[in-house]
Amino acid sequence: MKKFFQVLGIVTLLLVGLYYIEECSGKKDQSEAVEDVQDDLEMEKSVHLKFKGVPIDGTLKEFISRMERKGFEHRSSYDSKERLVGDFAGIKQCTVYVETLDNSDLVSRIIVEFPKQERWEELFDNYKNLKSMLMEKYGNFSSCVERFQNSYIRTDEDRMRAVHMGECMYKTNFSIAEGDITLSIDYEEWGQGFVLLKYQDKINSAIIREAAIEDL
Template sequence: MKKFFTFLLVVVLVLLCLRIAGVWKSEPDDKNKNRALEPVEVDTTADSVAMEQSTHLKFKGVPIDGSLAQFLSRMQSKGFEVTSGRRDEIHRLEGDFAGFKQCEVYVSTLDNQDLVSRITVCFPIQDQWKNLYGDYKTLKEMLVEKYGRPVSCVERFTDYLGNTGEETYLMHSVSRGGCKYVTRFSTDEGDITLSIEQREGLYCFAQLVYQDKENSQAVRKSAIDDL
């Protein structure tokens, strides 16, 4: 019986030693894990000053310029969420903008370059003309207040359905591509285009496109150099 208790004591001691050794061994990994989760410190004050001094067209206060990673990081700090990865040089975000909830924002970069150049905002989908036109009209009024009179404006229907004036027919016309409502604003930093759009003949919405002038000129210069 004494030998049995002695054996049992040895087993317990061995297991205890293995347990202690295991804790010591895993300790560095836990520290590395916690270190990896620590957020990267960013000088937000310096970044805010840099954005304020930028000569590029701004979207929600963020210059339409720089690398995609930098732009996405700045947009996330504004409350936007990245909802899809890169596809054909475009990233998709989602968030609130200009008083509208859950807008889709598409960030485009220059071909073969990690340089943001255009932002497209798709506002909530509408299935009634009064709401669709209401979104367009509201945005147009705010843009006029901020940027002044537009440089061009076309608002008409190009098919017989839209020209009937009937609410139901108006939406059919929009879904068939018969609605041409486009207003363009021009600034020293770039162009802003407001329009009524449709996707797949089912989804109708107001849309804003911000095109930075400096980066657009860089693309044009590169294209001319190829000639």
């Protein structure tokens, strides 16, 4: 009988412990949910340029945390930039580079590299569709250049060849109150090209410029 009560006591302690853990976990989840809602409200009020609803501002750690909440995965650091991967503007597995002000933990620019393409048709479709969506959201562009430097282009193969020789000049810029957004076609490897989208926050760009002037 004594052994029975000892076992009963142990089981009771385990059940109490599990209940306590669940209660703490639930409270923690609720607390985190409240913090997320409060942070979402703060982001909505921000006067900085936004990327996927996240202001291009604050510390690197804070920005990455917010992007992870948006479904992006923080992969690594690359050439002094932090690299994230996720779906953006209806396109899967985009690479996002986060840049900060030199010598200061302040996010100032975001660069989105869309998946590489080997055919001009897919490459141009990405560019054209993104340009259309940007115009729908931000209005007409402030500048646009779309031409090939080589006048002897007849086929899509010629166009892709021009991309990889740096002879494809496709760039559209949107200047809005919060900053600049630039869409362009770029290349990295022979046989492939990709669309690039850059977000430059106006307020933090001014801080960068002021810091540079102070160095002179």
